[in-house]
Amino acid sequence: MSVRHRAGSLEAVVNQVRWRNLAVTTGILILMLAAIAALVRFTQRAQRLARLQMEFIAGVSHELRTPLSVIRTAAHNLGDGIVSNTKQVQRYGTLIREEAERLTGIVEQVLRFASSKAGHPIGGREPASVESLFESALAATAGALAESRCVLEKRIEPGLPPILADPIALVHALQNLLINAAKYGAEGGWIGISAAMANGEASAVEIRVSDRGPGIPPDELGQIFDPFYRGKWALENQIHGTGLGLNLVKRIVEAHEGTVAVDSEPGKGTEFVLRIPAAPADRIDEFANSASRG
Numbered sequence: 001m002s003v004r005h006r007a008g009s010l011e012a013v014v015n016q017v018r019w020r021n022l023a024v025t026t027g028i029l030i031l032m033l034a035a036i037a038a039l040v041r042f043t044q045r046a047q048r049l050a051r052l053q054m055e056f057i058a059g060v061s062h063e064l065r066t067p068l069s070v071i072r073t074a075a076h077n078l079g080d081g082i083v084s085n086t087k088q089v090q091r092y093g094t095l096i097r098e099e100a101e102r103l104t105g106i107v108e109q110v111l112r113f114a115s116s117k118a119g120h121p122i123g124g125r126e127p128a129s130v131e132s133l134f135e136s137a138l139a140a141t142a143g144a145l146a147e148s149r150c151v152l153e154k155r156i157e158p159g160l161p162p163i164l165a166d167p168i169a170l171v172h173a174l175q176n177l178l179i180n181a182a183k184y185g186a187e188g189g190w191i192g193i194s195a196a197m198a199n200g201e202a203s204a205v206e207i208r209v210s211d212r213g214p215g216i217p218p219d220e221l222g223q224i225f226d227p228f229y230r231g232k233w234a235l236e237n238q239i240h241g242t243g244l245g246l247n248l249v250k251r252i253v254e255a256h257e258g259t260v261a262v263d264s265e266p267g268k269g270t271e272f273v274l275r276i277p278a279a280p281a282d283r284i285d286e287f288a289n290s291a292s293r294g
Helices: 010-079 086-117 130-140 142-148 167-184 232-236 245-255 281-293
Strands: 126-128 151-156 163-165 190-197 204-211 259-265 269-277
Touching: 010 086, 086 167, 086 245, 126 130, 126 167, 130 142, 130 151, 130 163, 130 167, 130 190, 142 167, 163 167, 163 269, 167 190, 167 204, 167 245, 167 269, 245 259, 245 269
Parallel strands: 151 190
Antiparallel strands: 126 163, 190 204, 204 269, 259 269
């Protein structure tokens, strides 16, 4: 009687087991290496986020301290009667109002960021005309735009349909972009804001905010929408900011089921492109009826 293993000789069986063990070991090793690589990436990201958060806290503290100091000093001079001339009183009153508005802007930015992190970047959406959104955003940023001394060019394509938006949130996003253009593009002397149908489509509206400033370095383009991030140029030139503005723009636009993109070339300027869905036909009719009644 002859007995034979189906795998062949004993040597073949041993080789087969050896290769199987080698494959299993290699698989486990690959999984371990992948886990280690993921852990390293997670740790680096956590360290970077922690560093950015610390920079954000320091930056916001400085941003709050400056206007508070100005308001306190101005109020002290007014209260003690150091300033009595009518024109000086008016100037101090204007200064207090401007610094209070700056404080309000910082607080609103932080609160809106906290709301977006909690999953509520926008409220209810309704049909809104682009013209009215532009007017509100430009009125809210009039001071910053005037201070930049830039020529403002506004263009809206005729017959543009209303967009489905939370007007307050979207105006806030436009404010952030306009203030950015005023701060970073002031030396270019020009700021543009425009709206037109997206590539001739009836389903979306494209809003563009442009400047002719120094532009954004290519290596920073992938990070500008990150929370707390501030570019090297802004830090070197001590440009005021919290590092939340563009992140909020992205969160607000995406909550509108839209997209935001940036096109920038160093030395030639920057353009942000917001693509927002137009209001559905039935909502447009509803919007037109309510507008005519108003």
